[in-house]
Amino acid sequence: MAPPPHALVIPYPAQGHVIPLLELAHALVDRGFTVTFANSEFNHRRVVAAATESSLLDRSSRIRLVAVPDGMEPGEDRNNLVRLTLLMAEHMAPRVEDLIRRSGGDAEGYGPITCVVADYNLGMWALDVARRTGVKSAAIWPASAALLASLLSIDKLVQDNIIDPEDGSALSQGTFQLSPDMPVMQTAHLAWNCIGNQHGQAAMFRCLIASVRAVDKCDFILCNSFHGAEQATFARFPQILPVGPFLTGERKKAAVVGHFWRPEDDACMSWLDAQPARSVVYVAFGSFTMFDTRQFRELALGLELSGRPFLWVVRPDIVLGGDVHDYPDGFVDRVGGASGRGMVVAWSPQQRVLSHPSVACFVSHCGWNSTMEGVRNGLPFLAWPYFADQFVNQVYICDVWKVGLRAEADEAGVITKEHIAGRVEELMSDAGMRERVEALKKVAHESINHGGSSHRNFDMFIEAIKA
Ligand code: UDP
Numbered sequence: 001m002a003p004p005p006h007a008l009v010i011p012y013p014a015q016g017h018v019i020p021l022l023e024l025a026h027a028l029v030d031r032g033f034t035v036t037f038a039n040s041e042f043n044h045r046r047v048v049a050a051a052t053e054s055s056l057l058d059r060s061s062r063i064r065l066v067a068v069p070d071g072m073e074p075g076e077d078r079n080n081l082v083r084l085t086l087l088m089a090e091h092m093a094p095r096v097e098d099l100i101r102r103s104g105g106d107a108e109g110y111g112p113i114t115c116v117v118a119d120y121n122l123g124m125w126a127l128d129v130a131r132r133t134g135v136k137s138a139a140i141w142p143a144s145a146a147l148l149a150s151l152l153s154i155d156k157l158v159q160d161n162i163i164d165p166e167d168g169s170a171l172s173q174g175t176f177q178l179s180p181d182m183p184v185m186q187t188a189h190l191a192w193n194c195i196g197n198q199h200g201q202a203a204m205f206r207c208l209i210a211s212v213r214a215v216d217k218c219d220f221i222l223c224n225s226f227h228g229a230e231q232a233t234f235a236r237f238p239q240i241l242p243v244g245p246f247l248t249g250e251r252k253k254a255a256v257v258g259h260f261w262r263p264e265d266d267a268c269m270s271w272l273d274a275q276p277a278r279s280v281v282y283v284a285f286g287s288f289t290m291f292d293t294r295q296f297r298e299l300a301l302g303l304e305l306s307g308r309p310f311l312w313v314v315r316p317d318i319v320l321g322g323d324v325h326d327y328p329d330g331f332v333d334r335v336g337g338a339s340g341r342g343m344v345v346a347w348s349p350q351q352r353v354l355s356h357p358s359v360a361c362f363v364s365h366c367g368w369n370s371t372m373e374g375v376r377n378g379l380p381f382l383a384w385p386y387f388a389d390q391f392v393n394q395v396y397i398c399d400v401w402k403v404g405l406r407a408e409a410d411e412a413g414v415i416t417k418e419h420i421a422g423r424v425e426e427l428m429s430d431a432g433m434r435e436r437v438e439a440l441k442k443v444a445h446e447s448i449n450h451g452g453s454s455h456r457n458f459d460m461f462i463e464a465i466k467a
Pocket of ligand 1: 017020263285286287346350351366369373
């Protein structure tokens with residue numbers, strides 16, 4: 001009997017990419033594939049360390065986790081995405097090619113690799129490798145289709161004198177729209193203009209252009225979004241195929257989800273169980289966001305001032321050059337401990353948290369995964385972006401879908417405790433907002449249910465890629 005189709009899935013080495021691509025890997029397994037999931041060596045170690053033993057031993061998942069060195073030296077800063085991106089192209093490509101060429105001869109029943117499903121951001125080398133080795137290929141874009149549309153429109157943005165051809169920087173501080181119904185974007189907020197590394201911007205811009213050119217030739221571009229969320233964009237850019245929102249986190253508890261930090265499941269979930277329905281403010285800023293000490297403390301005081309129970313994810317590295325335990329005086333005694341009104345964890349099982357009936361709203365940095373996860377759980381947002389595409393996602397949340405409110409800084413650049421508490425109150429009492437987010441949740445679920453648009457797109461992709 002012929003071995004099942006075998007996909008090599010390669011994520012970009014960031015938390016917000018590994019989680020959705022691992023979910024895609026599970027979805028491929030559901031359709032009869034086996035999967036080799038190639039993390040960078042560094043992230044492979046983190047994913048394995050954060051996973052439970054039972055998930056790693058789960059043979060039924062038919063996902064084999066493998067490690068490929070990314071070319072960085074031990075101790076180098078992996079948040080330097082520009083350097084990391086360039087090194088990966090040089091170091092990972094030959095090893096991945098070798099992985100494909102040697103596949104098929106092992107005892108575990110994994111046949112030869114038959115297709116590559118690569119993160120769009122690795123397109124400039126991963127899809128070349130697929131072509132050289134003669135296997136089919138698809139690119140997966142784990143952010144909004146609108147953002148991808150801005151990449152696909154780089155030539156036009158240059159022609160229209162909106163961005164600089166060399167490094168993509170904004171030639172005007174204005175706004176533009178790629179088509180009349182698409183979200184209004186600010187030139188300064190184009191992803192490559194706010195990666196927090198001015199020095200490497202031109203190099204990053206060139207990598208993005210190279211990916212756009214490479215991906216243009218691949219068989220499919222899948223996107224973790226849904227038709228109803230970005231209708232105008234999908235109409236204008238039909239080559240982008242929405243297959244989301246991914247149901248990450250709704251797998252059986254044993255599945256490997258791809259966390260870099262071990263989530264504090266038990267602490268979060270039992271604390272949530274003890275809270276009244278729709279009462280909790282969930283606060284999480286993804287895997288990259290950092291705060292200065294002043295803003296960090298202001299946020300703590302804002303949550304306290306809201307008078308609501310809150311679950312706050314404070315990653316060990318969330319405070320810039322500071323100490324994460326540097327809470328305002330007396331804060332921990334007042335809200336933690338006996339009163340138990342606030343719960344702080346280093347990393348949460350976010351998807352399980354968002355679907356818990358006690359959670360009422362989501363204070364979020366608007367990462368695309370968090371945005372999709374909040375939407376498909378029907379939660380209104382306090383939208384507090386930090387970098388990259390998060391500003392465009394904020395426009396979707398606040399202006400297009402109208403399911404959230406902006407967190408706005410005062411003249412000194414601080415989002416004050418009074419503002420935070422006030423916005424939380426507004427979110428909690430806005431019935432219209434809740435209705436809109438419930439309606440969007442319904443559309444999201446219809447898309448991925450049998451017969452829905454994302455489901456049909458995924459079916460079509462599977463049939464083509466496994467043939
Ligand atoms: N996440 C999580 N626990 C946390 C915080 C985040 O599991 O405490 C997950 C979240 O569910 C999402 C991913 O990490 O799937 C973050 O991706 P996103 O695109 O929202 O943000 P990024 O980390 O890329 O900025």
